[in-house]
Amino acid sequence: MFAIPEQFSNATKANFESQFAIFSSLASKAFEGVEKIVDLNIHAVKATLEDSAATARQLLAVKDPQEFFTVTAAQAQPTAEKAMSYTRQLATIAATTQAEFNKAAETQIAETNRKVVALVDEVTRNAPAGTENFVNAFKTSIGNAQAGYEQLSKTTKQAAETFENNVNAAVGQFNQAAQAAAPKAAGKK
Template sequence: MFPVPEQFSAATKANFDAQLALITTLTGKAFEGVEKFVELNLNAAKASLEESTANTKQLLNAKDAQEFFSLSSSQAQPTAEKVLAYSRHLANIASITQAEFTHAAEVQIAETNRKVLALVEEISKNAPAGSEQFVTFVKTAVNNANSGYENLSKTTKQAVEALEANLNNTVTQISEATSKAAPRAAAKK
């Protein structure tokens, strides 16, 4: 008698346990990312409120319109820099969370594939004569699925890297533009 049903049952249970572990890991990583995002927003809101209060007091104490506009333009540069810093920090949180998700999924997929191939190998040892083509087909299907996942993973990583590069480029351009605008505003004083 073949132990195939027991092997499938054990493999199904192991796969279920692995999927549950993956979901637990991904949920934990998602909560960590959300926690960092909430902390960033709370800190940004607190700093923004404090800075707005101080800036408003300065503007209200201006003696004339020229001083008012001078103060307004001098406050624009630090505000733009803080927005850029916030954007960088936010992109960093998203990048780290995405990398952790990808790593957890890669580990799980590699382990699942290893188990599937081991199961197919074990079953093929006990397979009746003439089933070699079916076993080869299953192994090929698993290998093709692995290749497809690897290609998808590489493409996703490239897309994330391109997004990060574009964000950094945009931040640099905005930073340069605000740096150039600040001296012009100061010269108008």
């Protein structure tokens, strides 16, 4: 008779531990993603400063306006390519972090669901006579919660895929625009 409260106490403890594991895992993945973005930004700023200094030296050595436009036009394509590379790298970091988030969350939630189902099965086997309606309602609510999680998981995956596709499309459009602008800039020589 006293086994059911103990089972719920153990299940509550296991649920808390599982939620803590999910939080720890997601926090770790978030910090890894932020670390990658910070590293990417540091490298991008350093490269931009070096390029700006080189361009400034070239512009200071210019003798006439025609040469000024030539030097300026020559910088358009490499700058656009570097911006596209940065955007691709940022999108890759975001997509990778999102995938790791999803994987970690799915693993932890699947384990939690398995434990809940095991607890429900154990409790229903030991349920006193006359509680069949309550047990069935409880099982139904657990089933509905799992179905809701599965739908949320599918929707989250679709949103992540849509985000990645939109970023890739934007990078492609930016690439096309940069490639179209480079010949025009070079033609102003």
